[in-house]
Amino acid sequence: MLDPKLLRGQLEEVATRLQTRGFKLDVGAFARLEERRKSLQVETENLQADRKRKSKEIGIAKGKGEDVSALMQEVDGFAQRLAECEQQLEVLQKELLDLQLGIPNIPHASVPAGGGEDDNVEVRKWGTPTQFDFTPLDHVDLGVKTGALDFETAAKISGARFSVMYGPLARMHRALIQLMLDTHTREHGYREVYVPYMVNPESLQGTGQLPKFEEELYKLRGEKDLYLIPTAEVPVTNIARDMIYSEDQLPIRFACHTPCFRSEAGSHGKDVRGMIRQHQFEKVEMVQLVKPEDSHAALESLTGHAEAILQKLGLPYRVIVLCTGDMGFSSAKTYDIEVWLPGQGKYREISSCSNFEDFQARRMQARYRPKDGKKPELLHTLNGSGLAVGRTLVAIMENYQQADGSIRVPDALKPYMGGVDVISVPA
């Protein structure tokens, strides 16, 4: 959520900046609502002040044993109007809030302008696309050859966009999670955290998935309103909801492994082959809670933490900065990391690292108290995948494949693989 004061005070500038990300702010509608709110709120509060004062007088008069019927009548005189005002104000404020909850974050000044993914800008590249002296297969064909991936069985059990993995490949999938968590906790200063996979609507509103993107979520049946998490970002960031941290507690860094559940509504026909886009996938997520002045530096280091995993695994990648038109709803700035996939002959997203500044914090009322003892301030939140596990597995399969369809185990994973160093093709 944007700062309501900013919205009121600099409505036109805000609208202009939101336009760069393709969002049309209805300036007129907002201004009209805001004007009505202002006059109604002033009237309501004046009447409330009146009632408060008179009630106090009644108390005093009664204490002295005086007659209070005149005072009571005075209150009666405006009680009706007050009730109307209060009710209308409540409706109006709800309307304004709904409007504000639907407004995306303002892009940071350093974000390149652009209308869509074609305008994203590459900022660096690591490694070079893997070369083969044979024609490389994609992970689906490799999965068939090794007998380790089984989409048909997954379809039988659940449907499209699910996968079943067997043996050493399933183990490598688990090993990746271990490597990622160990790296972030031992080398990058994150605290490991375990969280619920089912969350309430308040949490989803806090991070920005609700109210606007409900169709992307799986909602559970049952007497409680619960949703499956689309990312660990939701439960982990909401740890900070309604909190006031002391300044010396910051920064807080969490690393968390969870499954993620996404309906992928609206991506029909996209990445239908293989395990690139699944309804269920594993991810290790990094979340940071920092002081406002530190958040952009934190985004750089957090992105580096995700890159470190790819470097350990020897997977070529590039980092791009998303342009204004391609960023997510809540983000002020986002780097995507794209890994080289020989099977597709292109770079594909494997991590997304974002600085939300105070956008999520305002929705969550996540704050900290500055050292000088003054008012609590909103903190800044960030998160990034470190990494998407399924896609990392795909990248390893495709980059580490050999001519016979077997897959070498990257050195960094060997300690976790119990002696297996090749996923071989059965005879």
Place this chain on the structure above:
RNA sequence: GGAAGCGUGGCCGAGCGGUUGAAGGCACCGGUCUUGAAAACCGGCGAGGGGCGACCCUCCGUGAGUUCGAAUCUCACCGCUUCCGCCA
């Protein structure tokens, strides 16, 4: 699932329906003292919001209700604790 109890400021903890946004303590901030620190003492100190301002409003788990007036009374819901049962 059954029974009982409890939800008050950053934390702990008082609070007869009426000058209570809330005693007290801790923490925190400022000061005195000290070579420095600690201790002691003095002072300050909840959050959110509105108004150009003088100021004003809201908030005691959440939501309804009673009342001129609710932290305080009623109802519902949520959460927590303890005991019993069941259970990975």
